[in-house]
Amino acid sequence: MKLRLILGDQLSLSVASLTDATKEDLILMCEVRQEATYVKHHKKKIVFLFSGMRHFAQTLVSQGFNVHYVAYDDPKNTGSLRDEVARLTDVYDISEVIVTAPGEYRLLAEMKQWSDALSLPVTIRPDDRFLCTTDKFAAWAKDRKQLRMEHFYREMRRKHAVLMSDDGPIGGKWNYDADNRKSPPQNLKVPDPFQADVDDITQDVIALVAEHFPDHFGDIYPFHFAVTRGAALQALDMFVDERLRLFGDYQDAMVQDEPWMFHSHIGLYLNCGFLTPLECITRAEAAFHDGSAPLNAVEGFVRQILGWREYVRGIYWLKMPNYKAMNVLEAKRPLPEFYWTADTQMNCMRQCITETKQNAYAHHIQRLMVLGNFALIAGLAPAQVNDWYLLVYADAYEWVELPNVSGMILFADGGLLASKPYAASGAYIHKMSNYCESCRYNPSVKNGPKACPFNYLYWDFIDRNAAKLRGNPRMGFAYKGLDRMTDEKRSAIRADTERFFNEIEAYEKG
Numbered sequence: 001m002k003l004r005l006i007l008g009d010q011l012s013l014s015v016a017s018l019t020d021a022t023k024e025d026l027i028l029m030c031e032v033r034q035e036a037t038y039v040k041h042h043k044k045k046i047v048f049l050f051s052g053m054r055h056f057a058q059t060l061v062s063q064g065f066n067v068h069y070v071a072y073d074d075p076k077n078t079g080s081l082r083d084e085v086a087r088l089t090d091v092y093d094i095s096e097v098i099v100t101a102p103g104e105y106r107l108l109a110e111m112k113q114w115s116d117a118l119s120l121p122v123t124i125r126p127d128d129r130f131l132c133t134t135d136k137f138a139a140w141a142k143d144r145k146q147l148r149m150e151h152f153y154r155e156m157r158r159k160h161a162v163l164m165s166d167d168g169p170i171g172g173k174w175n176y177d178a179d180n181r182k183s184p185p186q187n188l189k190v191p192d193p194f195q196a197d198v199d200d201i202t203q204d205v206i207a208l209v210a211e212h213f214p215d216h217f218g219d220i221y222p223f224h225f226a227v228t229r230g231a232a233l234q235a236l237d238m239f240v241d242e243r244l245r246l247f248g249d250y251q252d253a254m255v256q257d258e259p260w261m262f263h264s265h266i267g268l269y270l271n272c273g274f275l276t277p278l279e280c281i282t283r284a285e286a287a288f289h290d291g292s293a294p295l296n297a298v299e300g301f302v303r304q305i306l307g308w309r310e311y312v313r314g315i316y317w318l319k320m321p322n323y324k325a326m327n328v329l330e331a332k333r334p335l336p337e338f339y340w341t342a343d344t345q346m347n348c349m350r351q352c353i354t355e356t357k358q359n360a361y362a363h364h365i366q367r368l369m370v371l372g373n374f375a376l377i378a379g380l381a382p383a384q385v386n387d388w389y390l391l392v393y394a395d396a397y398e399w400v401e402l403p404n405v406s407g408m409i410l411f412a413d414g415g416l417l418a419s420k421p422y423a424a425s426g427a428y429i430h431k432m433s434n435y436c437e438s439c440r441y442n443p444s445v446k447n448g449p450k451a452c453p454f455n456y457l458y459w460d461f462i463d464r465n466a467a468k469l470r471g472n473p474r475m476g477f478a479y480k481g482l483d484r485m486t487d488e489k490r491s492a493i494r495a496d497t498e499r500f501f502n503e504i505e506a507y508e509k510g
């Protein structure tokens with residue numbers, strides 16, 4: 001018989017390793033210490049995946065498949081994927097192990113050794129749950145001097161005929177980003193997010209995670225994520241019906257105590273296999289055609305899935321393993337303790353970290369322009385920032401997390417993924433949110449104890465990285481600003497920066 005291993009983020013009947021499965025084969029799924037602790041994942045992420053895995057195993061059984069499921073607390077559980085496979089090969093007559101390529105380089109590298117270790121053929125099938133294969137991406141990237149998402153995205157729109165007419169892109173433009181930067185108005189009414197019911201399976205997993213992962217970051221309750229494809233489809237429907245209309249307008253907006261805004265909250269379902277990218281795109285496109293959502297919203301949403309999601313995956317597999325070690329700006333400051341505790345007086349950071357802790361979720365602009373922007377301008381060490389992002393979000397796997405962190409927020413890849421660092425001062429956060437209203441700092445004050453730390457940290461970042469960034473044509477405006485500054489002003493920026501980090505260090509040391 002063949003042994004087919006299904007990983008925790010491969011919860012789909014159409015996954016490559018199952019396409020030719022027969023009822024005689026053995027399907028293995030296992031909850032293992034290796035995967036749950038290689039970083040200390042958020043408790044809610046583990047509940048989501050273990051419960052999702054258990055529900056998916058039930059689906060397979062109901063289809064007549066022969067499933068061997070190993071629970072985390074099974075006394076015989078070895079804690080490693082390879083040893084769980086080995087345990088079965090000792091008992092059954094297994095002729096071949098079949099697996100779909102994992103989403104992380106470390107695990108793929110390990111699996112490539114399995115055949116020798118197990119003395120069995122191990123077939124690793126390409127993961128075809130994406131709209132661009134890694135080979136096609138490599139072919140697209142080959143011979144290009146610069147890789148830019150916009151060029152890739154336009155090709156993907158053409159290739160998959162998404163939002164296209166005979167004359168080109170529907171509406172005449174490829175990109176409606178300029179319409180998608182509205183500040184949030186007072187009293188913006190945000191619909192409640194989708195909330196799945198907690199059944200007995202999830203309840204058991206919650207007890208298990210509380211017992212076995214007490215020192216992992218984050219809150220288990222409230223738990224409302226979908227743990228089946230059916231519920232994930234309901235979440236997608238609810239997004240299209242209730243939020244998509246304003247997705248574009250408020251794509252970059254942040255509001256105090258509104259963690260979900262008009263985003264879709266489907267990233268975790270796409271990444272674990274419950275939803276396919278094409279069905280999400282098709283559903284949104286249909287909403288445009290039936291008049292229920294405007295073009296700026298639908299194009300914005302499509303761009304994220306058909307463009308960014310596929311593009312960052314392509315970059316990951318093109319550039320690994322070297323990508324992970326890149327640190328072009330030589331950033332080395334340790335991650336401040338407040339990334340774990342939310343104990344900081346910067347209200348924007350406190351909000352985004354608190355919501356991350358509660359929900360294992362923050363929307364894109366919080367990840368990018370608050371948490372990420374701080375990490376960039378404070379010069380935090382990429383390895384520590386990557387670990388943080390990989391463990392705190394329910395949708396995080398290295399193929400998508402690493403390019404977003406090292407490429408998009410930290411510019412650690414020197415501009416391979418993004419054309420310039422997304423560095424911004426407090427003015428940006430003030431314009432796009434109401435966080436500053438409840439902050440002890442003032443976004444209009446540039447120096448001194450009342451000044452918003454993002455203001456002087458921004459200029460300190462520009463100043464200390466001048467040798468590396470001045471030549472970037474998209475940074476010309478920033479360096480003109482720096483060049484206009486007096487020496488006194490630059491000294492004040494340096495002094496404020498030093499004071500700020502000394503205060504944090506003193507506070508965190510108690």
Ligand code: FAD
Nearest residue numbers: 263264265266267304308309363364367368395396401404
């Ligand atoms: P929406 O805003 O509704 O967007 C729709 C979908 O588009 C998302 O579900 C996602 O699948 C896709 N998408 C949007 N932006 C990106 C992007 N930049 N890269 C890849 N896909 C994108 N996304 C992850 O899936 N996993 C991660 O670990 C992750 N880490 C990130 C780290 C940083 C520093 C940044 C800036 C972004 C990160 N993202 C990550 C991208 C994005 O923030 C999340 O996909 C999004 O916030 C998920 O919420 P949503 O489903 O409500 O997304």
Ligand code: DLZ
Nearest residue numbers: 007008009030031032035036102103104
């Ligand atoms: C993230 C995760 C966790 C927390 N636990 C498991 C697990 O116990 N068993 C499993 O098969 N997969 C798990 N995963 C998902 C894997 O980490 C994921 O498949 C790899 O990181 C590759 O993307």
Ligand code: SF4
Nearest residue numbers: 346348429436439452
């Ligand atoms: Fe954040 Fe600065 Fe605004 Fe405070 S004043 S919320 S630190 S941007």
